[in-house]
Amino acid sequence: MxxxxxxxxxxxxxxxxxxxxxxxxxxxxxxxxxxxxxxxxxxxxxxxxxxxxxxQGPKGEQGAQGLQGPRGILGPPGKVGPAGPIGQKGTQGEKGLKGDAGEMGPRGVQGLKGPPGSIGPIGSKGDTGPQGERGVKGEIGLKGATGAQGPQGKTGAPGPKGDRGPVGEKGAKGDVGAKGLQGATGPQGSVGKTGPPGPKGEKGSLGEKGTKGDSGLSEVNLMKRQVAALEGQLKALQASFSKYQKVATFPGGRIVGNKVFVTSGYEGNFDDLKQRCQQAGGQLASPRNAAENTAIHEIVVLYKKSVFLGITDIQTEGRFKYLNGEAIVYSNWQAGEPNNDKRQENCVELYSNGKWNDKSCGEKRLILCEF
Incomplete structure (x- = not known):
């Protein structure tokens, strides 16, 4: 190599x-x-x-530029340089002029009325509150002093006997008086046997004509007036006797002034009880003062049953009246009553605590009549 x-x-x-x-x-x-x-x-x-x-030979000519090589791999990022200093706060610009008010836009279309909400469920009726303690009986007031008796008037001298006046014309028939209270029916006796018819008697002889007597018209009129007064007193006594007789028949009765409250223990709805009291000559108990309400309350406590009073607002909702149409002059409502629950309470019941509550007339309650 x-x-x-x-x-x-x-x-x-x-x-x-x-x-x-x-x-x-x-x-x-x-x-x-x-x-x-x-x-x-x-x-x-x-x-x-x-x-x-x-x-040394001559330098050769520069060759043509070669093709560009492939792009190199991207190098790693450099380190982050230090942060520059914070610039100074610029001056606040001048406040611009207020712009003109824009024109008012057209009024929007009124939305449709939403449907009414559904009626919420009726709450359950609260329990009857405990009976309050009976109040202390008040002391009897002092008897007033008897007034001084007035002087007796002098008896006048009898006047001279007047002449006999002419016989007056027969007066017109008077109006029929008010029907009195029906008395208690006595026990029916046993039917007796029919006796045989007696023989027809002979006609008697004509008697002598008597002497003509003096005219007694003034005495007769006086007697008539006395008899009429006695009849009025008798009717009043009969009415009082009938009341006391009813109280004696029902041991649970009470007497307050001229009123008598009695019950037979029967139970029924308002119309049934009203009809039965009317048939007996009375009406449903309708207290007009605290004393009468207390008497009714005592009967309710004795029998442990509520009673219907002779008071309703059937004619006008919310205006309670007696059965004769008069507005009530006394009331003793329970707190929160009357509330006409479910819009069906038109009659009045008396609770065991002596308070009143409006109630549906279809409910059954103890009968209590007044006479």
Missing amino acids: LRLVTFCALVWHASSATAPVPQQVVQSWDRNACSLVVCGPSERGLPGRDGRDGI
Whole structure:
């Protein structure tokens, strides 16, 4: 290998000392060795042994630029340089002029009304509150002083007997009086056997004509007035007796002033109870003051059942009236009542604590009539 290199060097020096001649490549060996070039005959002869005597040939022309090689692989990024100093804050610019107000836009179309919300569920009815303690009975007031008796008037002298006046015309028939309360029906007696008809009696003889008596029209009229007054007193006594008789029949009854409250223990709806009280000559209990309400309350506690009162707002919602159409003059409502729950509560019941509550008339309650 060393010999081949030396030979190639010699050949190169020899060729540079002579004029350029056409070269012809005869053969080439390994890529790492030089090519063997056979030159034509030289004018000056062969080069010396070491080529120091040869003449340097002219510089060859610059060859054409070769094709651009492929792009190299991108190198790694350089290190980040140090941050520059923070710049100074610039001066604030002048405030611009206020712009003109824009024109008002057209009014938007009104939106459609939304559907009404659904009615929420009705809450459950609260439990009945505990019965309050019974109040202490008030003391009886002092009896008022009896007023002084007035002086008795003097008896006047009897007047002279007047002349007999003419007989007056018969007066018109008076109006029929109000029907009194029906008395209690007594027990029916046993039917007796029908007796045989008696014989027809003979006609009696005509008696002597009596003497004509004095006219007694003034006495008769006086008697009539007295009889009418007695009849009125008798009716009042009969009505009072009927009340007390009803109380005696029902041990749970109560008397307050001129009213009597009784019950038979029967239960029914409002219309049924109202009809039964009317058939008995009374009406459903309708308290008009605290004393009457207390009497009804005592009966409710005794029987442990609520009662319907003779009070409704059937005609006008929210305006409670007695059965005769008069507005109520006394009330004792439970807190939060009346509330017309489910819009079906038009009657009034009395609780075990003496308070009132509006209730559906179809419910069943204890009958309590007043007379």
